[in-house]
Amino acid sequence: MYNLLKGKKGIIFGALNDKSIAWKVAERAHEEGAEFVLTNTAPALRFGDTHILAEKCNALIVPADATSIRDIENLFKETEKKFGGKIDFILHSIGMSPNVRKKFAYDELSYENFQKTIDISALSFHKVIQTAKKFDAINDWGSIVALSYIAAQRTLFEYNDMAEAKALLESIARSFGYIYGREKKIRINTISQSPTPTTAGSGVKGFDGLLDFTERMSPLGNATALECADYCITLFSDLTRKVTMQNLFHDGGFSSMGMSSSAMQLYNKSLECNECDYKNQSELEK
Numbered sequence: 001m002y003n004l005l006k007g008k009k010g011i012i013f014g015a016l017n018d019k020s021i022a023w024k025v026a027e028r029a030h031e032e033g034a035e036f037v038l039t040n041t042a043p044a045l046r047f048g049d050t051h052i053l054a055e056k057c058n059a060l061i062v063p064a065d066a067t068s069i070r071d072i073e074n075l076f077k078e079t080e081k082k083f084g085g086k087i088d089f090i091l092h093s094i095g096m097s098p099n100v101r102k103k104f105a106y107d108e109l110s111y112e113n114f115q116k117t118i119d120i121s122a123l124s125f126h127k128v129i130q131t132a133k134k135f136d137a138i139n140d141w142g143s144i145v146a147l148s149y150i151a152a153q154r155t156l157f158e159y160n161d162m163a164e165a166k167a168l169l170e171s172i173a174r175s176f177g178y179i180y181g182r183e184k185k186i187r188i189n190t191i192s193q194s195p196t197p198t199t200a201g202s203g204v205k206g207f208d209g210l211l212d213f214t215e216r217m218s219p220l221g222n223a224t225a226l227e228c229a230d231y232c233i234t235l236f237s238d239l240t241r242k243v244t245m246q247n248l249f250h251d252g253g254f255s256s257m258g259m260s261s262s263a264m265q266l267y268n269k270s271l272e273c274n275e276c277d278y279k280n281q282s283e284l285e286k
């Protein structure tokens, strides 16, 4: 441990269970000397394990639906009360698509669901930052991080309307990063993380195949939730004060790859199999 966050205070959104990326960030932030408030929706707090994490990290839990300005305002008020002053960092680790959950295909989307996806997974980021600014809740040189995915730039089968949500999320980091940086020296970045086996991640159809593919394609292998937490800690620390308005790939190199030897080998093998199947089929038909 390096005491990288000694004396720093923050808010962490999205720790549901010990698989959650936010859970690992909270554990690492605690180890690095930070104090923080944990928040999630009331139902997630009822069904999830956040209370276990709160006990472990000596953190206050404040329920908030990140789509509700009222809830977010209450969260900042309670946080200010708890710490008696401003905070230094915020983690936005929130994602949910009712279209993915209810298995609506991208070319048969429910627009009502689509709006919810955008509100929960992207606009909530704007709402949190705008409320923080309104309350002047963050110290100068503070840091805000949200978690994104490469589907913002490239089309990935079955990621559905979450792709649009992530594109908007990354754009909000740039647009607000300019304003908050100029006025308060506060930095805003997104981390584009490898596929990670969490509750949200595993909800994407074909997730196991995707995980194997990206593992094969990434020279350093997939980045784990704990490794993502380590990266978040550096972004909350004073070692990255001039990094802002960036979408930072944390994916073992996947985003720069076209084809790898390991993926090619598997692809060739499956072609051979297809050929065998085809030959066997032709034999049978004779």
Ligand SMILES: NC(=O)c1ccc[n+]([C@@H]2O[C@H](COP(=O)([O-])OP(=O)(O)OC[C@H]3O[C@@H](n4cnc5c(N)ncnc54)[C@H](O)[C@@H]3O)[C@@H](O)[C@H]2O)c1
Pocket: 013, 014, 015, 016, 017, 019, 020, 021, 022, 040, 041, 044, 064, 065, 066, 067, 092, 093, 094, 095, 096, 120, 147, 148, 149, 192, 193, 194, 195, 196, 197, 198, 199, 200, 201, 202
């Ligand atoms: N798991 C992956 O493969 C992966 C990859 C790249 C990026 N991400 C992103 O990481 C973030 C965290 O997801 P995770 O993988 O840790 O899964 P997770 O399911 O553990 O976390 C998602 C969290 O969002 C919370 N949430 C949903 N609706 C909310 C609302 N209205 N208000 C407040 N919170 C709400 C959930 O309660 C949950 O705690 C998400 O933004 C996700 O898109 C995940």
